Amino acid sequence: MSMQDAATGVALWRQVADGIERGIADGRFAAGEKLPGETEIAETYRVNRHTVRRALATLAERGLVRAERGSGTYVETRRLAYPLRSRTRFSEIVGAGGREPHGQLIDASEEVATRELARELALKTGTPLIRIESVRLADRTPICVSTTWLSAERFPDAGSVFASARSMTKLLAHYGIRDYRRGSTRISAAIADASDAARLDLALGRPVLVVDSTDVDPDGKPLVTKRSRFAAERVEFLVENS
């Protein structure tokens, strides 16, 4: 009456995946932390690296880990809780979650206001604007990409200012604006286009939350308007009805 091996009939990659998942669940691998390399995992489980890759692939599909080519595989953090208040600051929200906020300039250019942009910013159509493309991250994880428009007259050289400030709050402070608040917010959803998907490190066909918002100064005068695309699988918006 020999004891049967409890693992017979269970694929090796499944055993590895279950082992890693248990490690994440009980905190042996903390959220955001880097897992051991695939080669090392293969050695500890005495298994081929391809088998480890299959295990990690299933975990990644379920959103538990995220592989970064050339760097490592990281434990995927829970969704970022993103409260939508009148005073919404990305850096404060991320910092409150114990994570490190980053901003990164992708591109800055000039363009003229369309009718829609002009209405949002209370300017005339054709007014010169500065357009800033940026990505914002929590720790290593890209959260959203934003296209921001500001008046080129009021915020001269905003592109290079943002490049060093890496934060919209600091950019506005640079121009003497100590406080601002959210004027309007509209939320919709879409599928990430190719460039957004690349910048967000999203698989093709994954959804994004599209947020159109305008920030205003304490007097209610529009300062900036932007369209942000959030990786839907990494955030959840909290609507606070106050």
Added chain:
Amino acid sequence: MSMQDAATGVALWRQVADGIERGIADGRFAAGEKLPGETEIAETYRVNRHTVRRALATLAERGLVRAERGSGTYVETRRLAYPLRSRTRFSEIVGAGGREPHGQLIDASEEVATRELARELALKTGTPLIRIESVRLADRTPICVSTTWLSAERFPDAGSVFASARSMTKLLAHYGIRDYRRGSTRISAAIADASDAARLDLALGRPVLVVDSTDVDPDGKPLVTKRSRFAAERVEFLVENS
């Protein structure tokens, strides 16, 4: 974030085996009961019959079920608790467990007492004896095979009497012996030989418990002596120190 199929990475035969084992554990398949046919199981799990056979094979290897060719596959009952008391009756022990006791004559012949047999039966060496080979079962399961020796003078024609009585207790009653008790018991273990293995429906190489015992009448006079070989995986002896 689709929920992963909990069964991916688990072999089909394993899922079937686990399902049947759960059925046994929670009583859907009672001990000793016949399982549905392999074809029927294959249909309910929507799986090939060979896959079912593999599942059943692993359960059989662990002793949970027992296949009988041409008949069916049966839930292997728990080990028969076999108390070793001065008044030990196979039929009573089995009946107390809610199972149906059977005795079956294999062979009866005459031979003369060796020195050891003579000493056990308090007879002279060379005394004619009747030797009975029998198998005892609980429900459908063979529990033990026994070789029994009695005095041919005191129990004439014992072989044919046992063939119809199918019980040692009834055989002795036939000769006017209303009561008897266990005189001596010695227990050892061995590997089943080919003929015992066949009669006990045991795989080759499986152990048997060998019990040498002598029953005596109320005055302490030896009546029968026997050597029984119990399928070790189907019984456990309870020694009651009183």
Added chain:
DNA sequence: TCAAGTTGTCTAGTATCATAGACAACTTGA
């Protein structure tokens, strides 16, 4: 700029899993 370490991708071979069909061997009950 470079070396080390990482994940991504490809080809190839072996073993196991699962299905399919056929038939033998056996038991049971009519």
Added chain:
DNA sequence: TCAAGTTGTCTATGATACTAGACAACTTGA
């Protein structure tokens, strides 16, 4: 005695799992 139903065994085929090795593509830190 026979028919129906059972488990046992065989061959064959395709899919999946696992191993093995090599190299590309990329990140990181010195």
